Amino acid sequence: MTVRVLISDKMDPKAAAIFRERGIEVDEKPGLTPDELKAIIGDYDGLAIRSATKVTKALLESAAKLKVVGRAGIGVDNVDIPAATARGVVVMNTPFGNSITTAEHAIALMFALARQLPEADASTQAGKWEKNRFMGVELTGKTLGLIGCGNIGSIVASRALGLKMKVAAFDPFLTPERAVELGVDKVELDELLRRADFITLHTPLTDQTRNILSRENLAKAKAGVRIINCARGGLIDEGALKDALDSGHVGGAALDVFMTEPATASPLFGTPGFISTPHLGASTSEAQVNVAIQVAEQMSDFLLLGGVTNAVNMPSLSAEEAPRLKPYMALAEKLGKLVGQVLGEGIRSASVEVEGAAAELNQKPITGAVLAGLMGSYSDSVNMVNAPFLAKERGLDVREVRHEREGDYHTLVAVTVGTAAGEVRVAGTLFGNKAPRLVDIFGVGVEAELxxxxxxxxxxxxxxxxxxxxxxxxxxxxxxxxxxxxxxxxxxxxxxxxxxxxxxxxxxxxxxxxxxxxxxxxxxxx
CATH class of the missing domain: 3.30.70.260 (ACT domain)
Known part of the structure; x- marks a missing residue:
């Protein structure tokens, strides 16, 4: 069966070459209008994009065969994630391909702010020699506040520490152990705002992070703070930032991203102390090649082997893990189907247990397979991508339990579901490490192939x-x-x-x- 992929944005040719080397048929058609893309998307199993293509709910409704969308880059705000998830389409990005490039751009903008480089350049090239006008500040000894300390933020932290800066990080997902490892102070947002001489943002745009530098939070910041954003537009209230620059409370700001892009007009343009670049964070030749190669490799692994890497709407499953997990996932899905068909609508909770050899594996795909089988009793076109979404919609409480012990079977997967009448359990094992068998149904021992x-x-x-x-x-x-x-x-x-x-x-x-x-x-x- 031929697997087909469409590359709908301009991308390094190495991406198409990788698809072809793996035996995947690929078409490169950048610049399609939404209607043109909608007319042909139904022929493809995969869609490789950058930032120009908008993967909307309407487009997904026309994509009957589509299994995966691969974003060559970090941001996936041009993809309707809930709509893709509901249709069972995996959405992947490449969070590491341009991490260094984006971190370096943030550091470059920090230097530019510290020494007023764009204004000094423009003045000098205009024939002026205003040496006394441009009085900068040193970075050494200053405190850098990181909002977000993930892939890119941690690289920025490393570079800043190399510049002899102090680094304070606000990130709810940063563990104390990781903060020690990075050499940063883990702080709450208010403390970061109070301490930081420079603030740089490295967090995705979500409901929780939208306008994280609001008018109120900007007012809490240290007087004279300089702010850099190479992450996503919408993290800063741009109108409030303009006012803070005008008043002098914010000593400078450098934005590579804006709420509306292309940003052909902005109240910030022309403001003293403001630097802007046109979303250049990932714009190096190395990064463009890296993200193209990574998205092609990730999509190929998924379409050919079942490997899931850097997916934003389902657990990861490496191409190496997939063959070993495949029989377990088949067993898990059958157990879910059995319970769903026998019990019908009355299921309130599901607990997925693994024991013996199964406990040594990545449990997330096994749980996803159980839910795919379970939700398949209620909805059509259910797979591991949309099953957790459907389970959440139905208010299903899902738990995972891992037992290191080995019981009567060398490997065991069990599903316990809660109903109004109480809990019931089914369990299965693998014969010869590959053949799924039911061994327990609601407390009755059986040996059956489903x-x-x-x-x-x-x-x-x-x-x-x-x-x-x-x-x-x-x-x-x-x-x-x-x-x-x-x-x-x-x-x-x-x-x-x-x-x-x-x-x-x-x-x-x-x-x-x-x-x-x-x-x-x-x-x-x-």
Whole structure:
């Protein structure tokens, strides 16, 4: 089966070359209008973009085959993430390809602010020699406040420490141990604003970070502070920044990004102490090559091997891990499907447990596969990408449990779901490390392969039942492929899992329900 990828933005030719080397058919069509892109996107399994292409909900609705969107760069604000997730489309970025380039641009702007380089250059080239006008400040000994200390922020911290600056970082995800490792002070935002001589932002634009440098927070900042933003537009209230520059409370500002781009007009333009560049953070030849190579490699690994790297809407799964996890994910999805089909709408929570050899693996994909099977009972076109989203929409409480011990089986995956009536559990293992088998269903030990069309039957453990069941199916010309039985105790409740050739009609299900001792019959499909 041919796998096809569309590159819809201008990208280094090495990206297309990598796709072709991996056996993927690729078309390079930068500059398409939204309508032109919408007309052809249905033919492609993957879409490689930079910042120009807008992956909207309307575009995704036309992308019937699309499995992955790869953004060559960090920001994915040109992709409708919720819409992509709801349709089961993986969205990847390349957060490391331009990290150094962007960090270096932030440092360059910090130097430019400290020594008023753009204004001094313009003055000198205008024939003036205003040596006494441009009195800068040293960076040595100054405090740099980092808002965001992830990939790029940590590089900026390293460079700043090399310049003998002090570094304070505000980042809710920065652990105390990591702060010590980086050599930075982990602080709250108010303390950063109070202490920092320079502030540089390195955080994505979210509801929590939008206008993080608001008018109120700018007022809290140290008088004369200089501010640099090479992250995303919208992190700073640009109108408030203009006022703070005019009043002198902010001593200078350098923005590489703006709320509206292209920024052909801004109230900040022409303001003394303000420097601007046209979103150049990732604009080096090295970065352009790096992100193109990375996005092509990541998309190829996903489309050909199932590896998931740097996805923003599902857990990562390396190309090396994928083959080992594949049988576990197949088992997990079958367990989820079993529970979903038997219990229906009443599930309130799900706990995914791994034990033995399974406990040594990346559990996130296993949990995702359980949810894909579970949510598939409620919605069409469910996969590991949109299943957690659908589970959250339904208010499902999802937990993960890892047991290092090895029990009766060398490896085990168990799913416990909560309902209004209490909790029930199913569990499965792998035979030969590759063949999924059910070993426990609601406390009844069985050994069954979950495959094709099946019947789940709960009945009283009485002589003659199997014969009566076989008679009903035989008269309906339904062939039994496999028959698996389990019971709680002799003469008590018994469970049968019957694999059959073909679907079982409602009429046959009704006949089975009418048999003496039968308490429940549920047709299953795997």
């Amino acid at each position: 495959t094709g069309s099946m019947l789940y039957i709960v009945n009283s453990d009485e002589p003659g039942f199997i014969g009566k069941l076989g008679t009903v199916l035989g008269e309906a010309e339904i062939n039994i492929a496999t028959f698996n039985l389990g019971r709680r105790a002799a003469g008590g409740e018994a469970v049968a899992l019957v694999a059959v050739d073909g679907d079982v009609s409602r009429g046959v299900v009704a006949q089975l329900c009418a048999l003496p001792g039968v308490r429940e019959v549920v047709p299953l499909s795997f």
